[in-house]
Amino acid sequence: MNYKDTLLMPKTAFPMRGNLPNKEPIRRQDWEERNLYEKNLERTKGRPLFILHDGPPYANGDLHIGHALNKILKDFITRYKSMAGFHAPYVPGWDTHGLPIETALTKKKKIDRKKIPVAEFRQMCADYAMEQIDNQRDQFKQLGVRGEWDNPYITLTKEYEAAQIKVFGEMAKKGYIYKGLKPVYWSPSSESALAEAEIEYQDKRSPSIYVTFETSDGKGLLEGGEKFIIWTTTPWTIPANLGISLHPNLEYVVAAVNDEKYVVAHDLLDQLAEELEWEEVKVIKTFKGQEADKIVTKHPFYDRESIIMLGDHVTTEAGTGCVHTAPGHGEDDFYVAREYGIDALCPIDEKGYFTEEAPGFAGMFYDNGNKAVTDKLDEVGALLLLKFITHSYPHDWRTKKPTIFRATSQWFASIKDFRQDILQEIKEVNWYPHWGETRLYNMVRDREDWCISRQRTWGVPIPVFYGEDKTPIITDETIEHVSHLFKEHGSNIWFDWEAEKLLPEGFSSEHSPNGIFTKENDIMDVWFDSGSSHEAVLMNREDHVRPADVYLEGSDQYRGWFNSSLSTSVAVTGKAPYKTIVSHGFVLDGDGRKMSKSLGNVMVPSKVLKQLGADILRLWVSSVDYQADVRISQDILKQVSESYRKIRNTFRFMLANLADFDPNIDAVDEADMEPIDRYMVYRLQALIADVREEYDQYEFSSIFHQVHNFCAVDLSSFYLDFAKDILYIEEKNSNSRRSIQTAYYEILTSIVKLLTPIIPHTTDEVWEYIPGVEEESVQLTDMPKSRKVEQFGQSEQQKWDHFMNVRNDVLKALEEARNDKVIGKSLEAKIKITPKDNETKQVLDMIPNLHQLLIVSEAIVSENDTGAKEYKHVLVSVEKHAGEKCERCWMSSHTVGENEKYEELCTRCAHIVEEHYA
Template identity: 40%
Template sequence: MSGHKTDTAPDYRDTLFLPATEFPMRAGLPAREPDWLARWARIGIYDRLRDKAAASPRPPFTLHDGPPYANGHLHIGHALNKILKDMVVRSRQMLGHDARYVPGWDCHGLPIEWKIEEQYRAKGLDKDAVPVVDFRQECRRFAEGWVDIQRAEFQRLGVIGNWDAPYLTMDFHAEAVIAAEFMTFLMNGSLYQGSKPVMWSPVEKTALAEAEVEYHDRKTDAVWVKFPVVEVDDVPTELDAFLNQEHPGEAVSRARAELQRVTRAQLLDATVIIWTTTPWTIPQNRAICFGEGIAYGLYEVIDTPEECWATKGALYLIADALAESTLAAARLEPSMYRRVRDVTAEELRGLTCAHPLRGADGARGEWDFDVPLLPGDHVTDDAGTGFVHTAPSHGDDDYWIGRTHNLEMTHNIRDDSSFRVDLPFFAGQRVIEENGKPGQANASVIAKLTEVGALLARKRITISDAHSWRSKAPVIRLNRPQWFAAIDKALDDGMGTHGDTIRKRALTSIDKLVTWTPPTGRNRLYSMIENRPDWVLSRQRAWGVPLSCFTKQGTRPDDPDFLLRDPAVNARIIAAFEAEGADAWYTPGFKERVLDGLHDPAQYDQVFDILDVWFDSGSTHAFVLRDRADGTEDGIADLYLEGTDQHRGWFHSSMLQACGTLGRAPYRGVLTHGFTLDEKGMKMSKSLGNTIAPEDVIRQNGADILRLWVAQSDYTADLRIGPEILKGVADSYRRLRNTLRFLLGNLAGFSEAERVAPADMPELERWVLHRLTEMDAEVRRGFAAYDFQGVFQKLFTFATTDLSAFYFDIRKDALYCDGADSLRRRAARTVLDLLFHRLTTWLAPILVFTMEDVWLSRFPSDDDSVHLQDIPDTPADWHDAGLAAKWSGIRQARRVVTAALEVQRRDKVIGASLEAAPMVHIHDSDVLAALRTVDFADLCITSDITLSGDPIPQEAFRLPEVPGIGVVFEKAEGQKCQRCWKILPDVGRHTHPGTCARCNDALG
């Protein structure tokens, strides 16, 4: 029967090799992490890694930082982005590269300017009354303050980089390079001035790039407007063939003439119905577009209800697919109208309408012009009426129709979205008020249309509309003289390897020169660039790099000498910006200074628009990758890494800019991540109260928990985060920490004298070495593919399942109880040492603080760090597929035994597995033979075990998923060893009281 400790048996606890480590069970990350940050700064980790690469050349790897904007505290999306970048840089470094990371900031542009204007308004000051250089200096100081704040916040995340020398787009050299890059567009002929619709913010009074626009739902008035037909051209009819057969000779001519008369009369009485959600654009209408493949009909109103704007007897031209919904909007039941006949595309092409405001009392002839019907590929019969009101000043499709047919470009709307002061009926009324609310323009236009009888219907609807992501106010499409980069102009610049236009070079780069992670990123950017218009480069603001060029007075934009293209002038501008920054452009006499002796300053005007800030950030490759000593030899980055929104932002602008100045993409790889959402999958919003600030997570849990959340998430999709999710992350962290603590505790005092060669190790240790070869390949492959989730999942499973729940669980007995010189114990400690060096370096890119803690707990040092190490090579000859297959079967058998013992423990038959000595029946002879080559009782942590090939008894425990193995429970016979707690028959028969043979020998 099971024995118990006798009164005479001594306490052997002091003779055991119990774990010894000062590595705490509780991490205390929030309090301890700042000390590691200070330590890394003191020993200069980043610089030492660069020195290491210089001393022994390593292949470079450069992740080029997409510059965050210097105007506020970090949000959780910033943390996600920077942590991912840090994992890339650290993993590449530890895989043997010289991994460089220069953090940077975007410092120019409207958001900062807007903040300064807000401060002015709060003080009752007028921005325009302040000298522009003084205003720009305030913007610079504002940005400098936030750069310092954000730098500390990024470093608190454990992000490594050249923080002492980051790049700023407002540095003098950066501003000089941005200007020089712009001048490349000036000199190669792709720069031009044009007047076309752009995204315009009436609140901010500037053009916006697509990347500066977001879409939100808003309510607006949709209107159905009547355009009366005033002219009908003769057109062939579908009855011509019939007439030729039935009415020979002169009768044909008479019949055709009569048919044309009837057709003309019908159409001259008709009204074209258009539909629009922007009534304020009706005064700017110059045409109506129809779709040549759409079926149209002429519909007669035969009856009307009360309070209806339709007229009895009226003839309306509408697309057949939309006639019912259009007439229903006018309150007409199907019984109140009839379809008269088809109207062909040839007939529509011959129609001319009057503007609905033609002849209105007080219009002063403003709208006394013809409105032609024109075919347009953009017209559909999905919504509206099948006829598209066309205002060339207020839409891309409208603009190109206007260009094609020489329609007039109107200038009725001013910068603040108000109608021009002399426009009849609507003078001075705004589309959007200064506070971003709707102005009176829509209501006034609708009222006037109603007054003149031109309105058929109106309806309040909700649409998704463009808003400025800064002011959150709606934006409008508005024609303004702007500066553009022509992306389809053939460039003779000697960089035509990948195409002779910016668009061709970009599309070729996307397809052939760039690796996309995930691959879907390729399609998104390709389609955007394939279909985008010319790049609007100019902004009507003050804080940024100016369009450093001059125009000749008395010339037009299409004149060859309109733009001054002189390399000598460009060189003077660049030199001035290098010395004084872009503020030099705004100092009195600058034009005279740079043109002196080269051109007559009196003949030229200085352009004061500033560059789109996306051009600034798109140019960073030139002053970071090309110009810095820690840049790249060819000015190309290995990786750009940002959120998916940057397909229309930084990835996009960098591509276009570099294709104009480098002839190709400035990156070889692009990695994109999703957005951050709350636990319910909702977008984070301060108004909803569901935001999570990085500083709050760090204060409560530590930065390593935030980093682990990133590593555990699929960053290619949107990521959820919240208190419950972070609890789960913290639980994973604790389990992993326990594994590492076990390693440290059982490596105390390990020396090279103990090391055992792999060939001399027991099979279990050699199986662990085999698993290390598999894990090493997985980790290297995962890091190379930026699959941090895959790497961590595999490491976590390995650490908690293969190691803690299997190998450590088995080897605790040998580590604690075997003699110091025991081969088994020394082999186990050797394997623990090999595990330590790999686990700490494999996990260091993810858990930067914890792995430093683990490393220094074992190797205390004033100037060492785990982050100065490389991932060690794992010998290929450790790989043993045969051994792995054998141990796969052994582990399956062990599962059945441990499950059987768990039943006995649950039923309180035993308290610990060492009280058992089960009989194990194995049907498969190969498995049975394998089990007989190992100490299976040791593997199952039982005091004894019996293996049998006999048929499995009916009462045996089985696991359905492991067929052919049954376990019959038996209790161990003998007494309990007071040192190792195994129950064995020989306990009490040795020199040392109460011990088994193994423990007696260990005691000497």
Template identity: 45%
Template sequence: MDYRETLNLPKTNFPMKANLPVKEPSRLEEWESVNLYQTQRKLRQGAPKFVLHDGPPYANGDIHAGTALNKILKDMINRYWTLAGYDVVYVPGWDTHGLPIEMRALKKLGVSQHQIDPLTLRRECEAVARHYIGVMTEEFQRLGVMGAWQDPYITLTPQYEAAELRVFADLVDNGLIYRDLKAVYWCPHCETALAEGEIEYKTHRSPSIYVAFPVVDDQGLGLPDGTRAVIWTTTPWTIPANVAIALHPELHYDLVDTPEGPLLVAHDLVERVLTVLGVENRGTLKTFVGHDLEGVVARHPYLDRQSPFVLGGHVTAESGTGLVHTAPGHGVEDFEVGRQYGLPVIQPLDDRGRYFKDTPVVAGLFYADANPVVLKTLQTSGALLHAQDYDHQYAYCWRCKNPVIYRATSQWFLSIDRIRETLIEKTYGVNWDPAWGGDRMRSMVSDRNDWCLSRQRVWGLPIPAFYCEDCGHPVLDAELVRRVADIIGREGSNAWWSEPAAHFLPDGYSCSSCGSTSFRQEKDIFDVWMDSGSSQAAVLAEREGLKWPADLVLEGNDQYRGWFQSLLTTGVATRGGAPYQMVLTHGMVLDKSGQEMHKSLGNTIDPLDIVNQYGSDILRLWVATSDFRGDVRISDEILRQLSESYRKIRNTFRFLLGNLHGFDPAHATRGTVSDPLNRWALDRVNRWLEEAREAYRQYHFHTMVHGLLHLMIIDLSSFYLDVIKDRLYTWAPSDPVRVETQRVLFYILGALTRAISPVLVFTAEEVYQEIPRRPEDPSSVHLTTWMDPWEIGYTEEEHGRLERLLGYREVILKALEDLRQQKVIGNSLAGEVHLTIPESDPALTEEDVALLTEMALAAKVTWTAGPELAAVARPTAYLRCERCWRYTPDVNQEGGLCARCQGVLVELQG
């Protein structure tokens, strides 16, 4: 007789080979055909809402590892809260205005911004943005990210633009918007002003120079002839714009006798400066306090211009000379001091960073190219005391990656000063994760200058201001802004470039300054952070089904100075509070050696390449196993390791499914459970489920996954599932313990499938479709909810007993394995063990011994008490049952059956 035909061997259509790259796209098509996201929403109608507000990625290229990390994290969070029974609304967004798209469009057209009319360029920019919205939508969906992909928010749409303008109108109403001449960050390559959030710092090499300014009027202080004030600067190109020298009012300044003549330097810096200059200190002629020198007049080193001494709190004795070259046209502190003293603002550069043609010495030069010319001129005039290269941190444009400058221009600003304290106050009501995020945000707000909103480009939302054609008077009125918002909401912002000012103004509107009715529109556009920052109103407040504030925002840790801050600013300024209840951040993606990924370094990994090789679920598993609050590494080696972990998870599911073949879910009652192993397994799974649920709530996905791997690989596959194979395969199908075991397996399978569904979205669905289900059960795992625990009243005493037996088991298995390695036995079933347990441990009962024998898969276990835990194994004298392969005393002959198998066969033949 072929006893194999009498066994209950596993059967399942769930394959061992995942083949995810092939299967996942088909699954996506299925979900799209049934509109799974909208089905979720309908099922959760009336439930508490959970809103994760999406920070819009920039629509100008394919996704990369960083955007994949970000979107998958968001999706896992959304899917968990859906599983927890919440009505989860996820509206993905796109940031679509701004310079990168404009530059891409210009490159495609093969022209510069000065060679094309604005409307043609804007239409090309929109085409670029919409193309990449389509590309990125497909790529994000391929990662298994679910949301309102058919109805995202896009910052270029008329509806969104109108909402942004209404935010701006509220800012105007609240007295927070003003126009002023100020020194602001300026990118000469992009030809536009920049805000602090668009600046990054890099190591930069500059010419460091010490320059002597001759004193021409000492204001009666008795300075000797030939006295010169020494300044230090790393921007020689700003010397043509010098109009003053700043000193600190409380610092002491020494007039030092040197071979170069009397030199004025801050007392604390004299030795350092003279050492650098390589000149002898012949003694101090006089010492002054800074405020005593106010009003002394020096002369520009080579121009016919005075350079008076002024006082400024920004001057320090930490570096330089303690006397600061002051050019209000090229520095923030310089500008403020200049305004205080009524100094002229000389700003000799055009938008492209070239000197105007009337600038002496450097006319027509690009600012950086002027450095050697200025140095040579200073040297010729005898004013250059020393020059050398100097490496330091310098501001760069984060768009084009080129150095930026300060340039005094007229711009529109949002006053941070007026709301600074409120901004800081409102951060305390936000849950920051990591916790230091709140301190970081408060520090940034404390140090932040007023927000420069103007950008001198074409592709963006226009600032809705007007100028009188006759007197130049600027007009910015909240009601006019709302009127423009209504028009742009109907016609789109291209109308600003295609229609005259009269199209937007009421009939007969006149200038309040001169009475003229002739106006022109402002051509500056908004900073893109104003675009995305207005999403708190345009999306959260105005979209049906959402709510303000959002429960959560999640972006990279670089967004404290970016989107998090622009959301906070517009939210506090217009609605009185932060538009988010929690801010969660992730780090950057690094390569295997810990370097940040950059195309220029050639160390990037395309997430779609990973998906095509391994499948999206492996990429999602990488995200879930990463402690994302810090920087995250990715490499082929890491992905291969994760693939192996995934294989083990998959094989565990395959075992569970195979042993539920033919199981009727109608019998999956949650009655009493009597078998000790089944009770232990239920308790172990329930403990993990509670840990996993808490980990999900805290967004500690790596904790959840590490616990899952231990549960499935160690606790289940290597122990429980291995031990219960005998009862599942060889016992009678109707045996109560076997039936109870299947009920337990059914529960474990259902609970684990749901619990992993936020992470392994495709695999969980594949498993779910193979689980025996009732007609009323949801059609997709992503329509289910978290499974309630099967409470069995498992006591701490039971838990302690099994843990103690598991400890004994480890010692027994080691002894049996040693015997197998010596090739004395083929497997543990052929061995018997004598166990010595510590005398301090409780004595083993007959039930304990029987259970331990089953747990160790041994032929026999005996025991005695002794000084320490030990085990000795030997081959058993029992014969093997030919059906169940156990070695038992009731097998009477070679090839015979044990009494249990004989009884099963009688029942089967029934």
């Protein structure tokens, strides 16, 4: 007889290799054909609503790995919530206006936008954006992200733009919108104003100069001829200088150096003397800044005055304590000059070139002006020192080129008017990570106004009309009418129709006695677009779900979407648009470097999917601490693949050992299960409780590590290993065998459900092979709930936990015996275990078939073994078992040969063969 034929060996068609790149697309197509997403929504209808509101990615270009991290994290949440008692639809969105799309058309498609009618160019932008959406949508779906892909929200749609106009109108009605002249971030490369959220800082090499301004009227404090020293890294702004700011409470000195008298802050004198290499310095006068108010100096090379002003923005952190003040090129400069009735001078045009208001430099690009202005200062003897420094400088985050401050007439949202309301709402939000609250709070606390106008073409028009006297007209009537027109025709009509046609019929205004109106040509900041989504999307749903449960985006969105959404929502409703903020870091390469094409370290999601599959990328997302910056590389993905294989093999092993198990017939009542099986079911309940709590806290990496450890340690290294002796060897319907299968079944179905939000392709595949399941897909099931295990209390848990510690001692002893060549495989061993304390003795005494759990041929609990080695909980001695090896179970036994018919078998195996296979 071939004894192998008498063994109940594992059987399953579930493949060992995932072959994910080839199988996942087929599976996703099957999901779509079976309408699994819609079926799930129908299944969860009537449950409490959970809304994760999607922050719109920009519709331009292929997805990068940061997009994958973001969308996969969102998918974890919505999939989990739909399995955890909620109705959790997911509506993806796209941000579609702005400069990158204009640039793509002008550069890639060689479109000259200035030679094309505005409305025609805008339609080309819209068409391009929709092409990009189709491309990105396919790529997002390839990641296994589930949602309403055929019904996303898109910021260029008529309905969205109409809602955005209403948000603008409501803010204007409350007095938060105004037009004013002030310095704003200006991008010469984009020819447009920028908001703070559109600024990023990069290192820049700049000239650092010290310049003198000679006193012409000392107002009785100074004699005249003294020279105030200013320091600046933007020499090109000197033509716009109208004054010098001192701090009213700082102490200033007149310092005699050679034949000159210089005015600087007292606290900076020594540092300045070293910088300018002054050898002999004599302080001849000291005074407070406030005493110098309105002293008059002469501009270094123009025939005009530069007045001394007082401002609290002056510090002694760097420079001279005398601050060059050009109100057309600095926010602090602008405000301090306004206090003195001095208007801003801004001799730079929208492209960054000097105008005629800067004699001697007109027509020159501002950056080239640095050298020209410095040469002029040197020529007139006003330049004390020139050197170069590298410092952090604001750049346009789209074009990556430097920005300037430039005073222009812009539309603003006055954040300061409702800042306290925003700060209060920030305190009411849940933050993951917790430092997000402080970060956004500090940003809002220091924010004055939000520049919302842009001098571009592709965007939502600012719905403002002007009367004949140039007064802006924004009324409830005009806003409602424009919103209605946009909803019916789209915003292109703003550029196609004359102002009179865009106004309500019969509209009149005291500002236009002749009935002649004009319209604003600027568009809104794209952050106003996306920041209006709480109105355009959340409030346009049937269920009106503002505030959303969660906003989840990258950490750069504290200054972006989190910020603009909060500002517009609090302005309109008084409340935050979200209950919870979750943010993630950036994706770096394996060495912690930023990814760039020049470094050749860019990891593209599409390539990962072709090489490894979406579930590997999703498992990587679950494995990292996403709230900080994360790393990815081929080596890291290889490690993730190993973890995936461990989990997949665990699934396969349990499936294979459930081949003859019908849960409706063969399951053992919990009260009749073997103690070790009840213990493993108990361990499972603890895992379920922990994992569900971690899902609720958005701690996905903890889920990954807990489940992986449970599969690798609790199951593979212990439970699945020792159970082979029972599953393969014992009689098919024995209680011990069916008890293990009952435990396997619950463990398998539970872990498959727990991992479904993370690796849905794989768990859906496993589900097809599990016997007895009723649902057509694991995606149409609910998360397991942790429960009390029958006849298993705290004392049983403590005993079994203690046994696992004793087992660790035995494993060490077996390993040492193997290294000493006492035994080969553990089944060759006979061990004696001497408990070191009464608790350990009680634990060992309670376990039947101790040798099976320890995977040895014989285990004796001894009271005294003088030759044993001491370990933490027990003394252990290991020797080679003196019996013969059973050809069926491979254990060494003294009973081999006792049955004359089956001489190669131990009595246990002989009995089973005789009863069932003879």
